[in-house]
Amino acid sequence: MGAPGAEAAEKTESGGNGYVGRSLKRKEDPRLITGGATYTDDMVLPGTLYAAIVRSPEPHAKILSIDTEAASQMPGVQAVFTDEDMADMAAPCPMVFVPPGVEMRVPDHWPLARGKVGYVGQAVAVVLGTDKYSVVDAAGQVVVDYDPLPVVTDPEKALEAGSPIIHDEFGTNTVFEWSLPGGDVAAAFRDADVVVEKRIVNHRTAGAAIEPRSFLAQWREGKLTLWSSTQIPHICRVILSIQLGITEEKIRVVAPEVGGGFGSKLQVYGEEVLACWCARKTGRPVKYTATRSEEMLVTHHGRDQIDYVKIGAKRDGKLTGIHARIIQDCGAYHLIEGPVIPTFSACVISGCYDFPAVQTDIVGVFTNKFTTDAIRGAGRPEATHFIELTMDALAEELGMDPLELRRKNFITEFPNERPHGFIYDSGNYHGTLDKCLEKLDLEGFRREQAELRERGVFRGVGFSTYVEICGLGPSRALGPEGWGMQGGYFESAQVRVLPTGAVTAYTGVSPHGQGHETGFAQIVADRVGVAPDVVEVIHGDTNTGPFGKNTYGSRSLAVGGEAIARAAEKIQDKARRIVAHKMEAAPEDIELSDGKFQVRGSPGKAMTLAEVAGEAYIPADLPDGMEAGLDEICFFDPPNFVWPFGAHACVTEVDVETGRVDVVRYVAVDDCGPAINPLLIEGQIHGGIVHALGQALYEQLVYDSEGQLITGTFVDYALPSAADVPSFETDRTETPTPTNTLGVKGVGEAATIACSPAVVASVVDALRPLGVTHVDMPLTPMRIWEAIQAAQGSAGPNGGGAS
Amino acid sequence: MARVSLTVNGVGYTEEVEPRLLLVHLIRDKLGLTGTHVGCDTSNCGACTLHLDGQAVKSCTVLAVQCDGSEVTTIEGIGAEDALHPLQQAFWAKHGLQCGYCTPGMIMAAADLIARNADPSDEDIREALAGNLCRCTGYQNIVKAVRAAAGEMSTASAQPSREEVTA
Numbered sequence: 001m002g003a004p005g006a007e008a009a010e011k012t013e014s015g016g017n018g019y020v021g022r023s024l025k026r027k028e029d030p031r032l033i034t035g036g037a038t039y040t041d042d043m044v045l046p047g048t049l050y051a052a053i054v055r056s057p058e059p060h061a062k063i064l065s066i067d068t069e070a071a072s073q074m075p076g077v078q079a080v081f082t083d084e085d086m087a088d089m090a091a092p093c094p095m096v097f098v099p100p101g102v103e104m105r106v107p108d109h110w111p112l113a114r115g116k117v118g119y120v121g122q123a124v125a126v127v128l129g130t131d132k133y134s135v136v137d138a139a140g141q142v143v144v145d146y147d148p149l150p151v152v153t154d155p156e157k158a159l160e161a162g163s164p165i166i167h168d169e170f171g172t173n174t175v176f177e178w179s180l181p182g183g184d185v186a187a188a189f190r191d192a193d194v195v196v197e198k199r200i201v202n203h204r205t206a207g208a209a210i211e212p213r214s215f216l217a218q219w220r221e222g223k224l225t226l227w228s229s230t231q232i233p234h235i236c237r238v239i240l241s242i243q244l245g246i247t248e249e250k251i252r253v254v255a256p257e258v259g260g261g262f263g264s265k266l267q268v269y270g271e272e273v274l275a276c277w278c279a280r281k282t283g284r285p286v287k288y289t290a291t292r293s294e295e296m297l298v299t300h301h302g303r304d305q306i307d308y309v310k311i312g313a314k315r316d317g318k319l320t321g322i323h324a325r326i327i328q329d330c331g332a333y334h335l336i337e338g339p340v341i342p343t344f345s346a347c348v349i350s351g352c353y354d355f356p357a358v359q360t361d362i363v364g365v366f367t368n369k370f371t372t373d374a375i376r377g378a379g380r381p382e383a384t385h386f387i388e389l390t391m392d393a394l395a396e397e398l399g400m401d402p403l404e405l406r407r408k409n410f411i412t413e414f415p416n417e418r419p420h421g422f423i424y425d426s427g428n429y430h431g432t433l434d435k436c437l438e439k440l441d442l443e444g445f446r447r448e449q450a451e452l453r454e455r456g457v458f459r460g461v462g463f464s465t466y467v468e469i470c471g472l473g474p475s476r477a478l479g480p481e482g483w484g485m486q487g488g489y490f491e492s493a494q495v496r497v498l499p500t501g502a503v504t505a506y507t508g509v510s511p512h513g514q515g516h517e518t519g520f521a522q523i524v525a526d527r528v529g530v531a532p533d534v535v536e537v538i539h540g541d542t543n544t545g546p547f548g549k550n551t552y553g554s555r556s557l558a559v560g561g562e563a564i565a566r567a568a569e570k571i572q573d574k575a576r577r578i579v580a581h582k583m584e585a586a587p588e589d590i591e592l593s594d595g596k597f598q599v600r601g602s603p604g605k606a607m608t609l610a611e612v613a614g615e616a617y618i619p620a621d622l623p624d625g626m627e628a629g630l631d632e633i634c635f636f637d638p639p640n641f642v643w644p645f646g647a648h649a650c651v652t653e654v655d656v657e658t659g660r661v662d663v664v665r666y667v668a669v670d671d672c673g674p675a676i677n678p679l680l681i682e683g684q685i686h687g688g689i690v691h692a693l694g695q696a697l698y699e700q701l702v703y704d705s706e707g708q709l710i711t712g713t714f715v716d717y718a719l720p721s722a723a724d725v726p727s728f729e730t731d732r733t734e735t736p737t738p739t740n741t742l743g744v745k746g747v748g749e750a751a752t753i754a755c756s757p758a759v760v761a762s763v764v765d766a767l768r769p770l771g772v773t774h775v776d777m778p779l780t781p782m783r784i785w786e787a788i789q790a791a792q793g794s795a796g797p798n799g800g801g802a803s
Numbered sequence: 804m805a806r807v808s809l810t811v812n813g814v815g816y817t818e819e820v821e822p823r824l825l826l827v828h829l830i831r832d833k834l835g836l837t838g839t840h841v842g843c844d845t846s847n848c849g850a851c852t853l854h855l856d857g858q859a860v861k862s863c864t865v866l867a868v869q870c871d872g873s874e875v876t877t878i879e880g881i882g883a884e885d886a887l888h889p890l891q892q893a894f895w896a897k898h899g900l901q902c903g904y905c906t907p908g909m910i911m912a913a914a915d916l917i918a919r920n921a922d923p924s925d926e927d928i929r930e931a932l933a934g935n936l937c938r939c940t941g942y943q944n945i946v947k948a949v950r951a952a953a954g955e956m957s958t959a960s961a962q963p964s965r966e967e968v969t970a
Binding site for chain 1: 821823824828831832836837838839840841842843844845847848850877878879882883884887891894895896898900901902903904905906907910925928929930932933934935936937938939940941942943944945946
């Protein structure tokens, strides 16, 4: 299975006013800093009913009976529903990853449990009422009789013979097995002088957007409207249509202000469908807003891979091959695309390195836990983590400097086809590493490190050189006949010049904090000759603009931004023809300069966009055959993915008495192509680093062996605070991609994909004198302390390892 | 039900409330001031931070009935789009926000810090905001914004914001 070639997109002129590339302040911010923004939970409609959900305390059980009588009698309660009331549902949650030739097991996952539960927190009943406190009281009065079944939470145990089986109809806990080879992997390891192998656990985490999920559904005049804290309003509409059996034109989905996503709102949740179903059933608006405890339990989780990694090399450090076996804990049921996530690890298995052979073998596993799906990075952070840490282990084995090993194997020719068929578009891996080292001053650090060790202070440095795949993506490669995703991955845009010359730009992407209203306005402004202030970017409403594919996988700029640039260029082209007609010149002689369309060499012969719009909307004198109006659509389906890259370095200090880890310095040099707005890039890098620092140091969703989530609040699940992290030293290089005319790649996930191995490597570097060679995340004080004790106890100060 | 009289952003209100009603729900659901947000149920995230009798509190851990006779200031009360508070200006200018959900609480907590410490160091700011979680920004630009606002507030009244940012 391969990706299509990186055919060079035709380069077009922005003709611009030079807004692209500048750190403009965000257009979004005035409403956000004054409390004037409207998030879903800020809205109430007349007659709104609040929903409270009865959730299973059992991780695996048959439902023997549900008694709703007492709850129904509670004051203010309008209705209590269970699955038995929902026989009119047209379909369970569709899972859209259907890889050709692969047996994929997809259990029916209904909004309310049907006959049994498979994870703690599974929705069993819903209570509707007029007061949001009293529905919670009433939910506590619903009596469910469960018959507990044996529980399995460890994915490796779930694969063993004799494990409890979660879905009897399959007779196995294997969700799917999938393999992506490239090159002669058997020969690669046969011919290697050195082979290193590691087992790396990449633990389960939460997206933890600060806005909890909220859904407000209204059924009125035979039509459904859903306001949802979603990243994917257009996709949501399709899925609501499938599940509820309502034709698409009768459904409107609106994503109003959305308070962060990080992948966790790239989903269509059971509660979302349930709110719609309840609104249709009762004829009243229905609102459900999750509590944080519910968020932790049943907003999809991320990561949760066990990775068996093997890298082979010649004695001189030349790599011969890499193999990864990934065990992906999928949880008990799927939502819309969980099983595809580990396959994104396979996309980047070659990292920045010229491996002649690669292979990824994936097995997905059912366990009695909640669903895993896309969280910031989605498969690529896991891959970077295991590639980079195994490269470090190889360097150690070869007695080679880890950076020298990397440099010896960096890919330097682009475009570059990897053995598994993917084509890296452009890159300069030495360039980002050079710049990172310049900022870091490695020699200075090594001197400081040695001096500090004399005083019993343990500091270390770790590196991560990464490449990631984003800009999803070419539909031919990703779609049903390729990767197996049941959808297209184009993006849409519509640029509409209004009669006064103001501009409305519709985009199919659906931002939730990224700043697209600003960045996209800059792109349009340069192409139509106005200021970004008069370009209003509209998103997140299926009743406006064309069908879009929304925001995830760092795709918004590389696909959606390109679509909007191309739509704006169509406007520019039509404007040129109108101006040429009015000025009796040839269209190719009209240039956009200083906000005016003017005849080249005759600055006096010029028209503003407003004047052009006047001609277009009072079409008394347009060129023969030209339609009235100034309104253009573009659907852009990219010819390839884009491949951002960079080099990160982390310096940590470890208190060997307590095991506490502090990040002392963090240097990040990233390349996402030319900047549209450098300020927005910087913000994404900062946030991306802290997201991964959280996973590396603090955050973990822990289930006990009985299937109970024991880190289910922000008390136990430790997000990094301002006091836990330092300021970062960031810089960029700019290597354009030929995949789109803007030359841009993606940046929303890059730092999260890069960061975690640098943190772990820095701690291992700090503790190397104590014999520690490996620690799994999160690097909690207890885990570090145990690793030190194990290393000291087992093999003395200069040998052995701990895991 | 209990009767509560309080002043919010300079306007007096008298409400009949359940004794268990949280201040944040009074503010959001009864008074319609939705700039104050709810992000958790354990008082960890700080999205609900507002000022109660001049001090920053997490309004998800205060009962409405505790506020009888009190003065409350929310994000809506410290500035407006045409008259921004220096902190609002600085968060905008320094890109101290992305999704904006934590921002009102973050600004109210920062205002409380500056009231206590007119010239906070980065470390002071980071410690003072440790009870307000942000998942988007990585905090660096929030710290920068608070420092800038503190400087602005100690020298003069707010200057008009520049269009372009130098990071």
